[in-house]
Amino acid sequence: MKAALITGASAGLGLEFTRQIARQFPEIEEFWLIARRIGKLEELAQQMPEKKFVCIGLDLTDERSFRFLSDKLEEQKPDVRLLVGNAGCGIAGDVADTAQSALMRVVDLNVRALTLVTAAVIPYMSAGAKIIHISSIAGFCPTPRMTVYSASKAYVSAFSGGLSEELRPKGISVTAVCPGPMKTEFFEEVGDKNLFGNLPWCDPEQVVSGALRAAKKGRLFYTPTRFYKFYRFVAKLLPMKLMMKATHV
Numbered sequence: 001m002k003a004a005l006i007t008g009a010s011a012g013l014g015l016e017f018t019r020q021i022a023r024q025f026p027e028i029e030e031f032w033l034i035a036r037r038i039g040k041l042e043e044l045a046q047q048m049p050e051k052k053f054v055c056i057g058l059d060l061t062d063e064r065s066f067r068f069l070s071d072k073l074e075e076q077k078p079d080v081r082l083l084v085g086n087a088g089c090g091i092a093g094d095v096a097d098t099a100q101s102a103l104m105r106v107v108d109l110n111v112r113a114l115t116l117v118t119a120a121v122i123p124y125m126s127a128g129a130k131i132i133h134i135s136s137i138a139g140f141c142p143t144p145r146m147t148v149y150s151a152s153k154a155y156v157s158a159f160s161g162g163l164s165e166e167l168r169p170k171g172i173s174v175t176a177v178c179p180g181p182m183k184t185e186f187f188e189e190v191g192d193k194n195l196f197g198n199l200p201w202c203d204p205e206q207v208v209s210g211a212l213r214a215a216k217k218g219r220l221f222y223t224p225t226r227f228y229k230f231y232r233f234v235a236k237l238l239p240m241k242l243m244m245k246a247t248h249v
C-alpha cells in the first residue's frame, strides 16, 4: 500500500504536512503518523475518513520506539512514497545553565531519532520516493544561546546532503527544509517567544506547500521567503565569527 510517514504529526508543521499531502498526493493511500499524543493523531485521522491511517503514539527520545517502529514496518511492509522527518524541539539558554537532560532531549529527537527513523524507513522506499527533513535557518551558522539546537539542525542539513547522494542511484530524493521562526507549539516549549526579536515569521502553510514543491522537483534545500534565502547566502559568504555576533540572541 502506498504510504506517507510523518513524524511529529500531532501539531504545527507535521499536522500541516499531513493535510497538504492528503490533498496533493492522491496516490497515497495510507498515512503513518507518529507523535507522543496519539489522541491528536486520531483526531486528525477522523477529519479525513476517506484515507487510511496508522496512528503510532511513540516518544522518539525513547530507545524502544525504534524497535517498535522497525517491527511494525517489517510486519506491514508499506510502500513508503514520502517520509517527512519533522518531529523536533528547541531550547534556549547558555549550555552551562541548562540541565543536561534538556540538552540531550534536543540531540535525541532532532539528531538521533531523525537518523534512526530515516534508516528504518529507507528499506521500504523505492525509485520516485521522497524524503523531507525539517532543518532550520538555525542550521546555517552557530546560534549562541540556541547552540545545541542550531548544531542539531546543521546536522540535519548535512545528513540530508550526504544521504541525497547515497540515495541518488536508487532514485530517492532528499530535501532539507530550512524555515525561519513559525508560530507553532515549538515556542511554548522553548519558553521564550521573543527569542528572534524582529525577525520575520514564516507561515507554516506556505512553508509546507513550498517544501512539497521543492521535494517534487528533487531539490536538496528549500528555504522559505526571500529574506531567509538572502540570510542563507550571507551565512555562506561571511566568516562564522561575524555571523555568530549577528545571531547572538
Ligand SMILES: NC(=O)c1ccc[n+]([C@@H]2O[C@H](COP(=O)([O-])OP(=O)(O)OC[C@H]3O[C@@H](n4cnc5c(N)ncnc54)[C@H](OP(=O)(O)O)[C@@H]3O)[C@@H](O)[C@H]2O)c1
Pocket: 007, 008, 009, 010, 011, 012, 013, 014, 034, 035, 036, 037, 038, 040, 058, 059, 060, 061, 086, 087, 088, 089, 090, 109, 134, 135, 136, 137, 178, 179, 180, 181, 182, 183, 184, 185, 186, 187, 189
Ligand atoms: N516553529 C519554529 O519556529 C521552527 C523554525 C524552524 C524549524 N522548526 C522545526 O520544525 C519542526 C516542527 O516543529 P513545529 O514548529 O511544528 O513544532 P511543534 O508545533 O512543537 O510540533 C512538534 C511536533 O513534534 C512532536 N514531538 C515532540 N517531541 C516528540 C517526541 N519526543 N517524540 C515524538 N514526537 C515528538 C510533537 O508531538 P507530541 O508533542 O504529540 O509528541 C509535535 O507533533 C521541528 O523539527 C522544528 O525544529 C521550527
